[in-house]
Amino acid sequence: MKRTTLPFFLLLLLHYYGIADVDGQTATQKPNVLFIMADDLGFNDLDWKDSTLHTPNLRNLAFHKNTALMTNSYVNQLCTPTRSAFMTGYYPFRVGTQAGVFLHMEPAGVPTMFPFLSENMRQLDYSTYLVGKWHLGYCKKEFLPTNRGFDYFYGFYGPQTGYFNHSADQYHRELKRVVKGLDLFEEVGNGKSVPDFSQNGVYSTDLFTDVAMSVLDNHNSTKPFFMFLSYQAVHPPLQVPRSYDKYCTRVKNRYRRIYCGMLTAMDFAIGRLVEYLKAANLYENTVIVFTSDNGGTSNFGASNAPLRGEKDTIWEGGTKTTTFVHSPMYVEEGGTREMMFHVVDWHATILSITGLEIDSYGDGINQWEYIRTNRPKFRRFQFVYNIADHGSAIRDGDYKLIVGNVDRKMSKDKNRTRLFRISSKISLTIDVLLKFQN
């Protein structure tokens, strides 16, 4: 199959609307995009939802007068499916990533016939950077970030590593034992990957923030940038520098106390990054997005209350996430956005942030107008939570149809079909069982 990035007609449109850099002029007026994705952040895990936590910087950003706080924002149930939906603009069941995550050392990747957002952004003359987690395949050079549209990558390829030692100590299914090894790499282009052994002992949240800032220090500002800052936090293992303990003394549960510290570390890092953008004169022209890849895991300190379920389930608690978009220059009207948003929508929406006139891309719709002005140009009424052998779910308005299993290991509900009505009010989300058949 012939490999294409943005369809030709879109590029034509670009020229038509005079957005492209046709006359060799610099295009600094295009907004930069800083897309921050937390890992496994519980729906309840911000201090405006649970006041024993401490996230002052995220709170200030989320409730800023130039922030759209998206109260019905959905993702997939797990890391690889969500990230593949974000990058491709297609639901995971279309791409082959619906079944679960790519495991450590698994020979898997997202098919290269699907262009990534980074490739399309590069085609629109953006500099493209990825710092932090990848988890979209690394068994072949073709799957590596700098072969998928990123100019630069620094971070880890697999599902998880130690926060301080950056070692991927993961159970290998075939070898039936834990395999150790550094998972911290830098790519400067064309999939040329170099391990970085020099950061042993440096906490990954701080490390990735520092790298993001140094990347922006070196950014040539004649071009706009798209930076995907993909934090390891707050995914297990539960590890945080002791200096964060003091912010979490009100948390009773021991695991949640450490998790709280990890969250505060990320919050402070994001605060530091925003200060950096201001000092570097980049803040004004940057659109900042914050979201997570899936719900949290209660065994590792997270909470998705009041939603049911958690990471790796297609309940609301696994798939609904805290998301906001902040930009004094571009988000004209702040406040909540209650319309449905799904992670597949980012691709079209971010292309639209660059100035591209686009209604949809892949399975996603362009929601930029709605985010910016609170007046929707396009509306989402339905989405697919997932379609997989294990279990599937779709949403139409307030109704959610689940076929098969919702939970991770459970197999007894394989043939069960259930219909729920979901309240879209943020504080009142309850699943009401309407119909039950077996």
Ligand SMILES: *[C@@H]1O[C@H](CO)[C@@H](O)[C@H](O)[C@H]1NC(C)=O
């Ligand atoms: C790295 O840190 C993790 C988490 O503390 C630990 O489980 C693992 O054994 C460490 N790996 C190495 C190679 O030291």
Ligand SMILES: *[C@@H]1O[C@H](CO)[C@@H](O)[C@H](O)[C@H]1NC(C)=O
């Ligand atoms: C930045 O990019 C412009 C346009 O490509 C180029 O002319 C200039 O030399 C670059 N500046 C630096 C410092 O690399």
Ligand SMILES: *[C@@H]1O[C@H](CO)[C@@H](O)[C@H](O)[C@H]1NC(C)=O
């Ligand atoms: C599910 O349905 C299939 C096809 O109707 C049937 O063969 C299978 O036994 C059922 N499984 C369970 C666990 O009920």
